[in-house]
Amino acid sequence: xxxxxxxxxxxxxxxxxxxxxxxxxxxxxxxxxxxxxxxxxxxxxxxxxxxxxxxxxxxxxxxxxxxxxxxxxxxxxxxxxxxxxxxxxxxxxxxxxxxxxxxxxxxxxxxxxxxxxxxxxxxxxxxxxxxxxxxxxxxxxxxxxxxxxxxxxxxxxxxxxxxxxxxxxxxxxxxxxxxxxxxxxxxxxxxxxxxxxxxxxxxxxx
Amino acid sequence: xxxxxxxxxxxxxxxxxxxxxxxxxxxxxxxxxxxxxxxxxxxxxxxxxxxxxxxxxxxxxxxxxxxxxxxxxxxxxxxxxxxxxxxxxxxxxxxxxxxxxxxxxxxxxxxxxxxxxxxxxxxxxxxxxxxxxxxxxxxxxxxxxxxxxxxxxxxxxxxxxxxxxxxxxxxxxxxxxxxxxxxxxxxxxxxxxxxxxxxxxxxxxx
DNA sequence: ATATGTGAAATCTTTCACAGCG
DNA sequence: CGCTGTGAAAGATTTCACATAT
Numbered sequence: 001x002x003x004x005x006x007x008x009x010x011x012x013x014x015x016x017x018x019x020x021x022x023x024x025x026x027x028x029x030x031x032x033x034x035x036x037x038x039x040x041x042x043x044x045x046x047x048x049x050x051x052x053x054x055x056x057x058x059x060x061x062x063x064x065x066x067x068x069x070x071x072x073x074x075x076x077x078x079x080x081x082x083x084x085x086x087x088x089x090x091x092x093x094x095x096x097x098x099x100x101x102x103x104x105x106x107x108x109x110x111x112x113x114x115x116x117x118x119x120x121x122x123x124x125x126x127x128x129x130x131x132x133x134x135x136x137x138x139x140x141x142x143x144x145x146x147x148x149x150x151x152x153x154x155x156x157x158x159x160x161x162x163x164x165x166x167x168x169x170x171x172x173x174x175x176x177x178x179x180x181x182x183x184x185x186x187x188x189x190x191x192x193x194x195x196x197x198x199x200x201x202x203x204x205x206x
Numbered sequence: 207x208x209x210x211x212x213x214x215x216x217x218x219x220x221x222x223x224x225x226x227x228x229x230x231x232x233x234x235x236x237x238x239x240x241x242x243x244x245x246x247x248x249x250x251x252x253x254x255x256x257x258x259x260x261x262x263x264x265x266x267x268x269x270x271x272x273x274x275x276x277x278x279x280x281x282x283x284x285x286x287x288x289x290x291x292x293x294x295x296x297x298x299x300x301x302x303x304x305x306x307x308x309x310x311x312x313x314x315x316x317x318x319x320x321x322x323x324x325x326x327x328x329x330x331x332x333x334x335x336x337x338x339x340x341x342x343x344x345x346x347x348x349x350x351x352x353x354x355x356x357x358x359x360x361x362x363x364x365x366x367x368x369x370x371x372x373x374x375x376x377x378x379x380x381x382x383x384x385x386x387x388x389x390x391x392x393x394x395x396x397x398x399x400x401x402x403x404x405x406x407x408x409x410x411x412x
Numbered sequence: 413a414t415a416t417g418t419g420a421a422a423t424c425t426t427t428c429a430c431a432g433c434g
Numbered sequence: 435c436g437c438t439g440t441g442a443a444a445g446a447t448t449t450c451a452c453a454t455a456t
């Protein structure tokens with residue numbers, strides 16, 4: 001079911017399908033079609049069907065898809081049918097905003113640890129959490145078996161923090177620093193950098 | 207030079223090349239190669255050469271690329287050889303963090319307007335700016351000829367704010383709300399949603 | 413000697429179009 | 435009758451490999 005030969009580009013679309021389906025669910029929709037879902041997420045109906053068919057047969061011919069069933073299936077496929085603990089490294093402005101973001105809980109995540117190396121930040125409380133010294137990062141993450149971390153440190157510090165995360169057993173890094181990280185094959189990195197996205201759009205302006 | 211038939215996927219890689227080259231420049235590198243640049247951004251050397259060749263011949267055979275010349279060329283191609291004024295809509299936690307992000311200035315952008323519809327936020331100062339009432343959004347953006355906006359409002363408000371942005375003449379939207387926006391063809395949207403990226407990575411965990 | 417720029421080949425991704433099932 | 439699931443076709447992207455320039 002979770003074959004490693006399903007293209008990355010397909011996997012990348014699944015969370016958007018899930019997001020749209022969860023919205024539908026909130027609006028009380030019982031049923032949808034590849035046509036309707038495609039219009040919402042901006043993808044062809046054929047592509048939705050092909051993508052989903054990689055994992056099973058979730059629809060009913062002539063009828064469409066049950067929204068709640070498909071939500072459930074996608075949650076399983078994406079492994080967000082559980083709660084993943086997240087570590088956050090970097091308790092600056094952006095780190096604070098992320099730690100206070102209320103969306104994690106509803107979608108399979110909970111921020112459980114926050115680190116910073118600045119004495120001015122260490123010991124500060126952010127919601128229910130206390131900012132810990134980055135010096136403790138490796139032993140604490142290893143002990144708590146944390147697999148996912150978010151990185152909101154300055155670019156110059158990002159690679160060395162990433163190296164520590166990997167040493168501590170982290171397998172997924174959401175990197176907000178504006179630098180490409182070098183990591184071994186078994187570690188996945190996703191990048192969130194507003195500059196990159198903005199520059200991609202200025203290209204199309206006059 | 208800026209032909210509309212250069213694939214989107216190529217355009218999407220250019221900002222990462224530029225980012226890496228600017229880093230090299232700061233470290234004092236004079237020259238680089240498709241090989242070296244490719245290793246840094248995680249792309250094959252052939253792909254770097256093919257991508258760049260869409261826009262001209264920037265290298266010297268046997269020698270490689272001049273870092274500063276290539277930076278200059280990419281800035282022109284991406285149209286960040288100037289400063290674009292940005293509007294920010296949504297002055298909550300995330301809006302504040304973004305408004306205070308120091309990276310815009312060095313990369314072709316400046317946040318010049320901040321809006322919110324919450325009376326508790328309107329009138330507040332964020333750095334040199336004052337949060338304005340969203341009710342003024344359309345006339346102000348139109349008058350200042352703003353082409354790019356960042357959206358950090360709750361998901362339920364995002365589509366209606368986007369509609370106003372488009373009415374005001376905005377052509378590029380960086381959307382932080384967790385919803386797919388419906389926009390006309392001449393408007394570009396990029397999405398920044400941590401949940402989407404995290405779910406894409408949990409897929410590969412056990 | 414070395415690294416670019418580029419057609420041609422290989423690979424990957426999307427769309428088409430329809431059989432099949434409720 | 436309508437909409438899924440899916441082989442086959444079309445289209446897009448990446449890699450190969452080498453002629454070419456310094």
